[in-house]
Amino acid sequence: MVRALPDGRTRNRARGVLVVVLLLGGLVACGGDDDGDGDDSGADATPSSSAAAPSPTDADGDDGTGDDGGSDGGDGTGSPQPPFPADTRPDTQDASGDALGNVTDIRIGRHEGYDRVVLEFEGTGTPGWDVRYTDQPARQGSGEPVDLAGEAALQVTVTGVGYPPDTGIVEYSGPPRLSAADTEVVTEVFFDGTFEGVTAVLAGTRAEVPFRVYLLExxxxxxIEVADPA
Known part of the structure; x- marks a missing residue:
């Protein structure tokens, strides 16, 4: 039997017990949400990641044009070929200001509708050229006549070159006369070497027909491409 005290302390004690019970219940509920790691965000942060972008693939180096490749090693043009001119006027192009090198290889090949002569250049800058028909094919320097098979002769001079001891490049050292069994217009090519900053090449042809000249890189x-006779 609880005796009521005049100052109401029994009622106050009951209220105090109720408050303690409520506080303990609240602490238990809060403890259930704690994941024990001190992080009250409710979820761990996910580290960001990024995949490296693939590097662009290198060009495959194939500059073919759909031609059959001939016997010149499959040189393509890399860009549209210029049309053949309607006449046989000379074709000239200046060398770049920093050009200095040598012709290191010569190739001849047959393609549909024309024959091709390729002069490969090694060095700095881009070489220049002067290509024209001549009635008197001759060696530069000495002026000694050069006999070529065919009815006409193309004279090719390459500028932007130097003597091999000065350029440090090994100049073409193959046979001075070259020919290809499958050509129809170009009969043979004669390499005359380098003299006073110019490399000379002569090409015999079956007729004086249009030709075109352009540079590949x-x-x-x-x-040099020589068209079939009309």
């Missing part, structure tokens, strides 16, 4: 090549 990587490596630098002067391409």
């Amino acid at each position: 990587a490596p630098a090549r002067i391409v």
Whole structure:
């Protein structure tokens, strides 16, 4: 039997017990949400990651044009070929200001509708050229006549070159006369070497027909294409 005290302390004690019970219940509920790691965010942060972008693939180096490749090593043009001119006027192009090198290889090949002569250049800058028909094919320096098979002769001079001891490049050292069994217009090519900053090449042809000249790069090549007779 609880005796009521005049100052009401029994009622106050009951209220105090109720408050303690409520506080303990609240602490238990809060403890259930704690994941024990001190982080009250409710979830661990996910570290960011990024995949490295793939590097662009290198060009495959194939500059073919759909031609059949001929016997010149499959040189393509890398860009549209210029059309054949309607006449046989000379074709000239200046060398770049920093050009200095040598012709290191010569190739001849047959393609549909024309024959091709390729002069490969090694060195700095881009070479220049002067290509024209001549009635008197001759060696530079000495002026000694050069006999070529065919009814006409193309004289090719390459500028932007130097003597091999000065350039440090090994100049073409193959046979001075070259020919290809499958050509129809170009009969043979004669390499005359380098003299006073000019490399000379002569090409015999079956007729004086239109030709075109252009430059390929990587490596630098002067391409001379001689059209089939009409």
